[in-house]
Amino acid sequence: MIAKISDIINAMEIFAPRHLAEEWDNVGLQVGQNDWPVKKVRIALDPAPDVVEAACSKDVDLIIAHHPLIFSPLKTIDFSTPVGYVIDMAVRHRTGIFSAHTNLDSAKDGINDVIAKRIGLKNLKILGKVRGAENYKLVFYVPVKYEQKVLDALFETSAGKIGNYSCCSFRNKGKGTFMPGSQTNPFIGKPGVITQTDEIRIEAIVQKSDLKSVIRHVKKDHPYDLMAYDIYPLITQENAQGIGRIGELDEKKELADFALEIKKILKLKSVKIAGKPDLPVKSVSVCTGSGSSLMNNFFSSGSQVYLSGDLCYHDARAVEAANLGLIDIGHFASEHLIVEVLAERLQKVLVESEFDVKVEACKLEKDPFVIL
Template identity: 40%
Template structure:
């Protein structure tokens, strides 16, 4: 069987299923950074940053596509000077035909994204969003299907993302009734004859769909439906889906003293050193965590009951403020977000299993800090 040649567009589509671009902050620049949508791809490298040494690694390993957490391009380019570090990076990428795609604040906020990965790594339970940004908009889809094809259509729309409620999939409801239609001249009906009124036993299949998945669900529904013209309705819903946003707040299975919890964090994030504020002998249980730079959210962490707030890039006076309100802080640095490399690799390997795509993680260290 001939294998389908995948392109960057196919990879981007799966990345945006994990981390929809609408979740990105308006100041962010996510998606395609350098390259082309329709370029064939067979080898992908996941990295936290796109520095020149990372690009050199990609060239050496014959990588077609780099997927990064931190965007290569944050601001519009006014010039492309090949004497600058950024200019050299762009020149190497273009000369070697390497595409770069970034999934940043959208991957931070996404369910299953960076902050969930960090929370899972330290064993948090019952975690919820720290900084609420938005809830997924939901719609109700109702499609009318002949009884013989209801299972086929249900499976198609469920695989496309319809009918997911919490940890359950394939959530639908169907009721039976009679559909009528008259095929007119020029039609090629699945059931019935031209210019004759047909009465067919049908089912009304209803389900819930996240609005951003609707176009994909409809595409798969129409493809699986036997009728030349599928009849369906879409209803806007007032109820909201899962809340999306930055950071997570959860609980340890058992209380532990801060000193021991710090060691747990260091082990989970593979770090030799972290900065800490607070009483090291105090017992803690409720933990807030936000990857990257999260110092401005200390009050959200405190309001949501956190004993400890884990984040990066904490400045002196903000650390003092947290200390004064009784919130211990573990500054794990920005580089803790490297946890996304293995997670994205595993996600893509699962999506493109046996399809000729090799996914690797960058082994290049892009943390600028050394501890002496």
């Protein structure tokens, strides 16, 4: 089955729900149209000119980059600038560019979870602001004879999605009791008379952004003049998401030994540490990319060491003063490992959906910093 860019975007919602992006971020489709056909997707960290050039030369239809091409509103598109050049090249070759940035950082099994698990952390919790998945349980009641009709209407919407499953619901039978008011025109019963009737309770998960449209659609096929329904927020540790992670090692390790172990696991040329090399480490905080903004979260986390990238001089001094530790593996190294992982995950989902799309990881990218 031929896929469109919109189909790939829908699949990406599984791995990086758009609502998890920070307010300042710019995620989603940066260049292209939702109805462009897609046969080949390439995953990259940055939509840099060389990455986009290579993709266009290989007839890639969609580039999914972690970092956005466009952060701030453009006042002009000058083809002589790097961003303008990329836009021009992408449009001429009909190659879409899509970004999954802080939403991929925050998502369950996103970049922070991937690196935390790879370095051996367990019992993971959120380091930054905890953001519950924007899901709600919608519950409503329908006469027995209208159960299937209203259920069909529910599944015509986006309701009932749990992971890779759709049309998920739960139903049970009960007795509804109500007394219609004098100004009503009840489907069952009479005004001023207490009425009892057999009803089916139907419940399904609905995303916050879809609640109004789902309720409006279900009401069209519901026989009652006033459909009774309940909405419950679903926020648990299991679906809580957010920037950064806190995890535990199986056993205590000294800071320097742990840093060298990370260097080996992630196949890095170098790592930087701050703090006493023999500092005992059991709890570790992690934030991929630029982690300075979560330094205060680290200090209150109970962790002994903070692993991130782009940490600065004053971060190191503050950690020294607190008798804690830092491990700076660099921005690129902390995030690039998601490229292969995401390519494999997206390919699997598209195959299961019977889309004829090839997903590949970009092999060109290297850390822009070189250690001499």
